[in-house]
Amino acid sequence: MKFDIQSISDILICPKCSSNLLFQNESISCNNCTFHFTIDEGILLSNPENSITDNRILKEKEFYEENPFPNYDELESPFSLISKAERANFPKQINDLLPFRIRILEAGCGTGQLTNYLSFSERQVIGTDLSVNSLKLGNEFKNKHSLDRSMFIQMNIFEPCFCDESFHLVISNGVLHHTPNPELAFQILTKLLKKHGYIIIGLYNKYGRLSTHIRRIIYNLTGSRLDFLDPHLRRKDISEIKKQMWFMDQYKNPHESSHTFEEVIKWFESNNIDFVSAIPEFDFGTTNKNIFAKQNIGTELSRKLKQLLMVFKRYNEGGFFVVIGRKRA
């Protein structure tokens, strides 16, 4: 499968006015308005900062331009990226269960580690993010190792540059809660999904995030002197740079929201998405590890209890949960 900018011309549209684009030599411009993409080392840049009016989005962009997260410092080769994905388990689980020859969008890909990882197999994976510096890190890795099935595009999630129903899978992991309107962002992403396609979203949980909130207050009062309060920062098996990046991401991020299972179920309902599964599960006694296999959605009580347990249990990224849904026909 050929995969370059030209080959996705059928799904690319103008992020400003949704009109078709004109592809001429090295330039991609809108047929209808003044918008054009610039291309930097293969990254499509939409330069959205000029038109973003919401200060929260701009601050978020600035934050990730200064702190691209996570970096590739210890990842020299595809082998080391794969080893990292296997240690983390979740990326490997997704990779093992996805079909080939599909189009994937990772909205808010950051430095594109998941985008690059999923592209080792025969799939077209597009990673988008607001932060150019983050995208550049992902793109450097892609170019260094000639990964020709991943591509990076700068995109504001609220101004998508893709036609409706372009992707078989949309992933947005740890992103929506850093936007000013997560529900709207979710709605936009679901439109990009093909019928029967899957969506994976990862969000901070209102209950699970409690201890992080408390630590943030303490850190704001005391600086980072009491960093031992965060179990991640106590770890001896990760580098100081990684700890610093973690600290910035968790405690210094300019904007974050947190959400409940119920909220996500409502988002799913109002956007024509069927619940498939969740991590942690919404119900007790669900043990199926296949995240694309239908799980029990549980009851209001089970979901409440599960979330309460998140206060005490240390899930990934302090109070993070992932929900997988499938678009109805």
Add this chain to the structure above:
Amino acid sequence: MKNVILGISAYYHDSAAALVIDGDIVAAAQEERFSRKKNDSNFPSKAIVSILKYAHIKPEEVNLISFYEKNFLKFERLLETYHSFAPIGLESFLKSMPVWIKEKLFMKKLIRDELSTIGFDKNIKIIFPEHHLSHSASAFYPSPFQESAIITLDGVGEWDTASISSGNGHKIKLLRTMEFPHSVGLLYSAFTYYCGFKVNEGEYKLMGLAPYSNPNSKSVNEIINKIETELVKIHNDGSIVINLDYFNFPVGLTMTKDSSWEKLFALKRRKSDSALTQEYADLAFAVQKVTEKIFLAMAQTAKDLTGSTNLVLAGGVALNSVANGILLKSNIFENIWIQPASGDAGGSLGAALTAYHIYLDKHRIVEQPDKMKGSLLGIEYENSDVENVLQRWEYQYHHITSKDELYKLAARYIADGKVVGYFQGRMEFGPRALGCRSFLADSRIAEMQSKLNLKIKFREGFRPFAPAVMEEHAQSWFDIEVPSPYMLNVIPVKEDLCNPLPEDYYNMGLMERLYFKRSKIPAVTHLDYSARIQTVNKDVNPHFYGVLKSFYEITGCPVIINTSFNVRDEPIVSSPDDALNCFMKTDTDILFLNDYLIIKSEQSIISDEHLSDFGREK
């Protein structure tokens, strides 16, 4: 009535089944190829069902089951070992005993229960030859020798860790054994563990790492000296005594006593995901040298005891192709034959052959070049099976109706620098892909090693690749006088094909050294100018030979890279479905599936109907 014997190995690692009918090796396969779990140790039900189906044999037609080891003896060894070390090892004892008491101790019942689920009679006769007899039988009976010395070497069987026997006709006479815990296999595995690789899987990696050492450096010689004075005493006859002050494997859950090793080598045990440094390469090299020394001494003893000019080998240590190459060059024996499935999987074949030749006392007919049929003993698929899979998943494909045309096309793609997945005929038995479930590529392209490692196999960049060469051209390209059909010997590349090392070679980094272009076939030339060679005979493996011959006609080079058709930590592909999954998982350009050609760049995005394929494990 035919004697239909099913050999089984299971419950330790790499389970397998082998079918022997009237002394003929009809079929054999490892369970991992069907279960898709690397080194699967479960009862090999799927392998049994598949090989019986291939041979058109019904379960009720099987007269005898032969299991590759005696479990009571193994249990006795465990009990005695725990008793000798008590109270040390209590944790390990408490972990292993319930499994033994519940399951393994009553092996006959366990096997019968498993067999009955796949259609066998509950009362079928089962015999249990000893572990090292199974290995000896797997080495001797298929070999081309009427009489021979036999050496088996592995981690541990019941009590034995190594054996020397003599084989004559259909008789095997045990001459000498070495007993647990004194084991060359476990010594090697301890270093595998200490260098951060998985035991029973990472031994190849340790062997591949060894050439990154500087063999003449003072530090390497010091390490060898430390191993021989502190870790293991090597007797002149090749027997060894392990110093248990340094090892934890007899009763512990780990291989080494890390604090003692740290003190001895001034080096911490490597974590599996941390960088490989020169120190670990030096350790790998040192233990390789020690292994070779033991190996040669043992071979000399076998020669002295038997007086034979022939030697056959089996057991996991016989897969150490570097040591095999040294043994070949030593001329202790005139002729050497090594069982290609030397690990425990081959125990199933040995068990079946033991049952036929020893238990049933049946004569043996020696065949040339051997009775292994090129180790192509697995199952095969019809073109219709392949076409069904291709159509089901909407692949674009081309049907190549002439085999000659197929060989030429494959060779052309390889010569053009493409990586070709090659799936033809019967699957190989044993750990090596011998050209029927292989990735093939051009050995003349230096960058091919890193491409194959990083983007096809997804593994460490230092891992070497092996060359396959047309048998009649082997002597012109490699320093070898006899065929090496099973990729079990590491031998030098011909000197006139090699480039000299630059002066600052040993000051270069590990990876810089790797990328130095050593010879005309750099992608398969190891750092020490050696190669793990497979010679391909046109009658034994015609599908593979055809590609080599066409490649030779195009390029004038009869050597191509042959590496197993799998990615890291996965078993070699077995079915067309497996092959397509592996093809799509990697940067492989071209796939030949029986008579069908699939070109990666011609494939398109799947239709929406296939969205139901999410969640299908591959």
